[in-house]
Amino acid sequence: MRAYVLLVASIAALGGLLFGYDTGVISGAILFISKQFALDNRLQAFTISVVLIGCIGGSAVSGSVADRIGRRPTLFGAGVIFLLGALLSALAGNEAILLCGRFVVGLGIGLSSVVAPLYISEVAPAPVRGALVSLYQFAITIGILAAYIVDYLLAGDGQWRWMLGLAVIPSLILMGGMIRMPESPRYLFKVGRDLLAREELQRIYEDESASGREEASILESLKVRRGGLAALLSPSIRPALVIGVALAVLQQVTGINSVIYYGPRIFEMAGVGSAAASILAQSLVGAVNCGMTLVAIFFVDRIGRKPLLYAGLTGMFVALTVMAYAFSQPHLSGSLGTIALVSMMVYVGCFAFSFGPILWLLISEIFPLPVRGAGMSVSTLANWVGNFAVSQSFLGMVERLGSPATFGTYAVLCIVTIVFVRTMVPETKQELLEEVHVGGA
Ligand code: BGC
Numbered sequence: 001m002r003a004y005v006l007l008v009a010s011i012a013a014l015g016g017l018l019f020g021y022d023t024g025v026i027s028g029a030i031l032f033i034s035k036q037f038a039l040d041n042r043l044q045a046f047t048i049s050v051v052l053i054g055c056i057g058g059s060a061v062s063g064s065v066a067d068r069i070g071r072r073p074t075l076f077g078a079g080v081i082f083l084l085g086a087l088l089s090a091l092a093g094n095e096a097i098l099l100c101g102r103f104v105v106g107l108g109i110g111l112s113s114v115v116a117p118l119y120i121s122e123v124a125p126a127p128v129r130g131a132l133v134s135l136y137q138f139a140i141t142i143g144i145l146a147a148y149i150v151d152y153l154l155a156g157d158g159q160w161r162w163m164l165g166l167a168v169i170p171s172l173i174l175m176g177g178m179i180r181m182p183e184s185p186r187y188l189f190k191v192g193r194d195l196l197a198r199e200e201l202q203r204i205y206e207d208e209s210a211s212g213r214e215e216a217s218i219l220e221s222l223k224v225r226r227g228g229l230a231a232l233l234s235p236s237i238r239p240a241l242v243i244g245v246a247l248a249v250l251q252q253v254t255g256i257n258s259v260i261y262y263g264p265r266i267f268e269m270a271g272v273g274s275a276a277a278s279i280l281a282q283s284l285v286g287a288v289n290c291g292m293t294l295v296a297i298f299f300v301d302r303i304g305r306k307p308l309l310y311a312g313l314t315g316m317f318v319a320l321t322v323m324a325y326a327f328s329q330p331h332l333s334g335s336l337g338t339i340a341l342v343s344m345m346v347y348v349g350c351f352a353f354s355f356g357p358i359l360w361l362l363i364s365e366i367f368p369l370p371v372r373g374a375g376m377s378v379s380t381l382a383n384w385v386g387n388f389a390v391s392q393s394f395l396g397m398v399e400r401l402g403s404p405a406t407f408g409t410y411a412v413l414c415i416v417t418i419v420f421v422r423t424m425v426p427e428t429k430q431e432l433l434e435e436v437h438v439g440g441a
């Protein structure tokens with residue numbers, strides 16, 4: 001792989017780092033924010049979830065913005081929004097400003113969660129596209145882990161402003177980096193800037209025949225299809241839309257963020273003694289999440305998307321079933337408690353090498369170029385709505401149905417996902433983006 005392509009993907013992946021950091025950091029910061037602004041439970045919950053509302057808004061508009069002004073300026077713009085949001089929330093003098101700041105951060109996350117994987121997959125040569133888009137998920141997990149660590153280190157003095165404000169650093173790097181990055185060659189062809197597009201393709205591919213082949217298939221795909229939101233609903237594109245939206249929702253309703261956002265609460269339920277031990281265990285969750293994503297980077301282009309998804313989802317199912325069993329026992333102490341905790345790590349690890357990265361990869365691959373921005377936008381929007389639904393319902397489900405039924409529901413949804421992948425999802429390994437065929441598309 002060319003160092004150039006790796007650099008381009010790494011800069012864009014900073015959008016993922018900010019996604020992970022900004023969604024993870026609030027769990028530690030909220031303890032001090034709620035003291036400072038004397039928040040009741042309702043306002044606390046809203047302070048946590050307002051970012052997700054911003055994400056829904058940002059992802060809804062991102063596709064059309066990226067199709068209109070280009071991938072590169074959109075990602076640069078996301079960097080600016082991240083910066084403003086971080087400053088606004090870190091310097092907030094009252095709760096209202098803090099809420100605005102977190103909403104703005106959410107807009108940035110929503111925008112970049114569509115455009116970063118889209119941009120990476122459009123500049124990546126087919127044989128390493130899986131690894132490069134998985135790099136984006138890797139950056140998300142580094143961001144989450146960094147947030148846990150920063151929260152831990154700054155908790156002693158209750159420095160919530162620094163916790164939120166540190167996001168300024170990656171935002172500046174993202175902005176600075178995107179100024180120097182190229183536009184996606186696919187976008188350039190789409191807007192008729194063929195000369196520049198050709199130059200870009202030549203920088204990406206070492207040999208001319210590969211870049212020529214890619215150019216021909218991009219131009220071919222532009223000839224046949226029209227873009228826009230209406231085109232997304234046309235019979236030839238609809239199967240891709242169904243796959244994108246369904247996978248995006250399934251990635252959330254199989255429960256990952258109940259562990260990422262509420263880990264310390266689950267540890268408490270599993271009998272972990274002190275708050276400090278829970279925070280430490282949560283950092284371990286972050287490390288497993290991060291480390292296991294490397295497995296995807298290594299294997300996703302070699303053995304393919306679907307085999308990894310089957311392996312990961314099966315592991316998630318088994319781990320969730322064991323957790324449901326463990327939590328159904330009257331006393332979760334001793335070895336049973338340990339089994340529950342190990343299962344939780346296995347669950348996160350299995351997600352990390354499969355559904356975590358592969359969702360972002362597949363939704364960046366299955367839509368034809370003219371509707372790629374719009375298709376990713378709608379799928380990502382569905383992902384954020386699913387995220388919101390799970391993070392809002394988790395504690396209530398545990399209270400009303402009990403934790404065994406809650407984890408059991410996530411387990412059943414893993415099986416539903418396996419069946420869906422088997423029947424609906426195409427294998428896209430090694431194909432040029434324009435050669436990926438979905439249903440009748
Ligand atoms: C998901 C996020 C999740 C993260 C965990 C991403 O792929 O979309 O909702 O928090 O993985 O690593």
